[in-house]
Amino acid sequence: MKPETIYLVRHGESQGNVDKSIYKDVPDYALQLTPKGVEQAITVGSELSQLIPCGGICDVQFYVSPFWRTRQTYLHIAKNFPFNQIRYYEDPRLREQEWGQDMVARTGYSEDRESARDAYGHFYYRFQDGESCADVYDRVSDFMGTMFRDFEKPDYPRNVVIVTHGMTMRLFLMRFFHVSVEEFESWANPRNCGYYALQRQGNDKYKLASPLRRHVIRHKYQFPINEVDRGYFKYPHTFSYEH
Secondary structure, X not given: OOOOEEEEEEOOOEHHHHOHHHHHOOOHHHOOEOHHHHHHHHHHHHHHHHHOOOOOOOOEEEEEOOOHHHHHHHHHHHOOOOHHHEEEEEOHHHOOOOXXXXXXXXXXXXXXXXXXXXXXXXXXXXXXXXXXXXXXHHHHHHHHHHHHHHHOOOOOOOEEEEEEOHHHXXXXXXXXXXXXXXXXXXXXXXXXXXXXXXXXXXXXXXEEOOOOOEOOOOOOOOOOOOHHHHOOOOOOOOOOOEO
């Protein structure tokens, strides 16, 4: 049975969010939450416990990226729910986009690399020895196949919480609601421990019940099309996404 609600949660503030130079010395997967990130995780856990009532049966299925900061965020969220009513599944396909950090040469994040991505376009730009958003889109699509098969289990929980990363969340929504590359590139990451709620409707489709943050597209490449032809592309262009 399909769950009533799917929550996508970004991890709390991490060491990499406050000090980009740390990428030269610590692998991305090993970055941990800051004290502020811990507080954010505790807060979002409390909020989710209010949204997912535990008066009777409180089955919650967690899908979690194996990165340390997402595991830590999960732990602070999960402590708000009865231990014996939590299902946990860790999936590497939910990991962060790979930036191709070179731990031998000690090169990691740089503003030049991010600027190059802005100028080229976020979706198609591939970091050297890393991934493009298109690559992440593919593995998120593969993860969805697993999740949809899980939905078919007769005892599947009524609520899903996916603890992952900002870019992965955006690509999940892009794939789930079949939106265009241009629409995706207008979205910004949610804030640390921000979350999206996807609510099942009476027609058995899901609707995005959370606002999206936006940012300015910084590259100049826009598909040349007139308004007459635009209607042939059946992409949704409002917050009322349904799937």
